[in-house]
Amino acid sequence: MDPMTTEFILGHVNYWLFVILMMTGLYIVIAKGNLVKKIVGLNIFQVSVFMLYISVGKISGGTAPIFPLDMQIDPAVIYSNPLPHVLILTAIVVGIATTSLGLALIVRIREEFDTIEEDRIEEIEHDMALAEIAYHDAQSGRQA
């Protein structure tokens, strides 16, 4: 297929959506300083991958991959591929675990640092590091 024809663009619509969502998510993770927003970005990023998997499992004209109860399978019926769905079920569970753990960490960070802004946390950490260095340099200076 020639690239950049209308047919090519429309035919790959699931990939375009995947790329746009993925880049949106990744951008939020990198660009936003708020820890909760980063988790939201991470979720969008992960969901884009779920969509990629699920969309490639679809077969044109295929129906839901459920056999009839009497197991009389008509060879003419085309079924969509169920495997990607199953894989993504696992990935969704992993995604939920990651999100909840990330949010739990944010609660603890808020308790200890009193902020969930990355800039402010880095400032606090920088000050802690400088204080440590000053203290230990003074200690070794005394010993020398």
Place this chain on the structure above:
Amino acid sequence: MAGDGLNHVSMTLTEQLPILQVLVPFVAAPLIVFIGSRSLAWPIAFASSIASFAIAVLLLGQVIDGDVISYHIGGWAPPLGIEYRVDATNAFVLLLISGISSVVLPFARASLSAELPPRKHTLFYALFMLCLTGLLGVVITGDAFNVFVFLEISSLSTYVLIAQGASRDKRALSSAYNYLIMGTIGATFFVIGIGFLYMTTGTLNMADLAVRLEGQGDNRTVQAAFAFIVVGIGLKAAIYPLHFWLPNAYTFAPSVVTAFLAATATKMAIYVLLRFMFTVFQPAFLDDGITLEVIILPFAIMAMFAASLSAVFQRDLKRMLAYSSVAQIGYMLLGITFFSETGLMATIVHLFNHGITKAALFMGVGCYVMQVGGGFYSQLSGAGKTMPWTSAAVVVAALSLVGIPGTAGFISKWLLIEAALDRGWWIVALLVVASSLLAVIYVWRLIEALYLSQPAEGKTPQEVPMGMLLPLWIMAGACLYFGFDTDITLSASRSAAQGLLSGSVAVH
């Protein structure tokens, strides 16, 4: 379908070893939580870790000559079912991971009481077992998507384990959070790569993937898959410049956690990299030289120098060791770029030798944290006199880190240089030596603090209890032992390297 390809469902224990390798720690984790007793948590964890280690020894014994064990989960034959596949490469890594865990756990008992409030101990051991399960599972499985699942089991438990350092320093929380973000991006990149492979081939079994990817080197989807997988695993392995999560995470985690992770987690990631590069994509795919020589080689060398240089200027022993870990990952990558048997041997031997070296060093840090409250050089001054046994073990391991003859570190550096000279890359060989000189500087700063400065007045730190000293010396002893007796490490890594380079895909 179940049972196809098997004449009978045999239940002899030997045949079930591959699944038991993962199942034992996996069952131990919920068992610890349900029993909920602090006094029983450690014995259960330790017993299952020892059992894992014994299984790993048995498995390595079966495959060290180049055999392959293929285990079909639930009797479902690959490529439809999930396969556990044990060859010399991963049996060796399994041995390292379960061995380190078995040595670190006794150390944890004493060390944790100093670093973690008692009410958290029970859950700590449960998480430790989950992390062990994940690491072992990633290494033993022959299914690409299964790698992702186990990778996330180990990563999620790792984030929590690192955050436990918050009892001592609140920065553990933010480093755990940063690791979570980076680690999840890495894992998701990895899944995208697997997805592309599945789109191209319609299979997830590694051996089957290898067969179907043959001759697909020009396929853009396959190339993109390779890039996503290498970057994703690169984040987990802390390949320079994807290492930014590592120094803080290692510095603020409890000492036991750092000792365990530094010796196993990044090594597991390097193993996955090897497995995908050589078994799934096959050596022929890498043969154009561009991936290895133009992309990986420069980063490997940058890691060796930039991270070592950062290590030189640290004031905290724990952070210094973390940077040195990033540098050592560079050596392992360098071994891959030679694309030769000796080079891969160097990578695999270094993976093992550096694992035991770093476990010893970080356990040493744990001893100092317990007795003098931290690992800053000013706190360590004179510790060579007040804690002679700990400090002697730390020095032995530090010499192995530099690669002094007679220590394990020397063997892997020697192989690296030999592989570089084989390829005619004498500049690279010189760079290995030069970066080792940087290691001499940062190790010298440690020795200076330990032996050449006077202890602070009024402070007389005592030697740590036997429960910590013994594991520390087992690892330090291993650094010396594998420096002299190289039979096990060299023969295992030789079969592993030959297996990887031949791209052998044995029939099921």
